[in-house]
Amino acid sequence: MNILEGHGLTKAFGGRVAVDNVDFTLAEGEILGLIGPNGAGKTTLFNLISGALSIDAGTVTLTDSDAGTRRVSGLKPHKICHLGIARTFQAAKNFPGMSLYDNILSSAQFGNKHISDKDAKAKTDKVIEFTGLEPLMDKSVKDIPLAGQKRLEVARALATNPSILLLDEVMAGLNPSEVEESMRLVTKINESGITIIMIEHVMKAIMSICGRILVLHHGQKLAEGSPEEISSDKSVIEVYLGG
Template sequence: MSPILELTNVTQRFGGLTAVDDVTLSVMPGEVVGLIGPNGAGKTTLVNVITGVYRGTGTIVFDGQRIEALKPYQISRLGVARTYQVVQPFPEMTALENVMAPATFAHAGVSLTTAREKAAEALDFVGLGAEKDKRASSLTLAGRKRLELAKSLAMEPKVLLLDEVNAGLNPAEIDVAVDLIRRIAARGVTIIIIEHLMKVVMNLCTRIVVLHHGAKIAEGAPDTVTSDPAVIEAYLGNRYAKRAAERAAAAAGGAHG
């Protein structure tokens, strides 16, 4: 099986700042990949490079096709959908109209009637069916996050990039959101999720990629990654990492003695 998304030596610089530093990554169809790292690690920038908002260097292959030189609307039409860290609804439209937009424009030759049916279906899937005629701006934050998911689902994506869909939600709302993401993955959509909440990452992801200062410092199964000294150092600083290592060594020594 060939990867659905393959990044090779992707770099993005802003003036003197290297926001994404030589990242190579391949994602297989059906995977749920967690993208984690401290604030400013370049996670969102990487999503912006994949979706064509920024044009970096390196190659990006999606579904056997080079996409690094394409525009955002072209990439999204191919089947790469995303949600934003800060929700981006069309505020004056109803929830239904919001979801109709991707249903209309993501594929050629979709009539507004068909788009309306697809949109209603996507809203039902995320549990917003009862609120389809409400204005997007009058939904709760949790509702608007689900609206973002419905919008990206209406594009019928092959790959879905979720940028902190759980930020700002309370624990009960997070459980609902995690369940929803799991159901989306079960439909066969490949998911790359940026997330700060370790509970969510450990629960959902089949694989975790850690970014630090724009570079990939670790990659692997959730358990392996969280015990990786480089990851602990990136998150908690090297003094803590050294102390943790000493403690581990002492414990090991104590066991021997």
């Protein structure tokens, strides 16, 4: 079953069309990779799905077994979050002066409608354990190295209790062993029942954990397919993967 669909999604900044008539589907349970050169429109597409930016044209619909299919495009970001779509930010948007624990707690409070303090704390404890962040939980975020901050970004999204998680370059800047750890975390999140779209330039991660990949180029869909199909696609090799 497709739980998220985009049709004709379009967004221009001034004269530049950043996302140009893009269709996509996301099947329940999958990890969809979103790749393409710098400036291809990947983050803008996440901004359209999550409501961070208004859409010029097109629709996004969400389907769940209880509520059926409804349109999410046009809703405010917090409403979209409450419906179960969470995202991370390419440039982390945490609160640097607060502890890691309080950062996650604030996401639990923000992202879950009418949650009690007790339940928000329980959710925070659970997410901290799930993401392995216990050793850093009392530290001020500004004192945490990059890998911890990237993991925090994921933890904050998880604290909102998503069914769909949009990950924007959570592996950027990590060393090879940190990338391995991040890949394990993404796989574990997916195995816990969360459907994922993952933007990443780390091809090793994309090729090994995504079931399907969508390639954007100049705001348009260039290709879509399995990792094998994408890695042997001539147009994708030419504009992005190189020789």
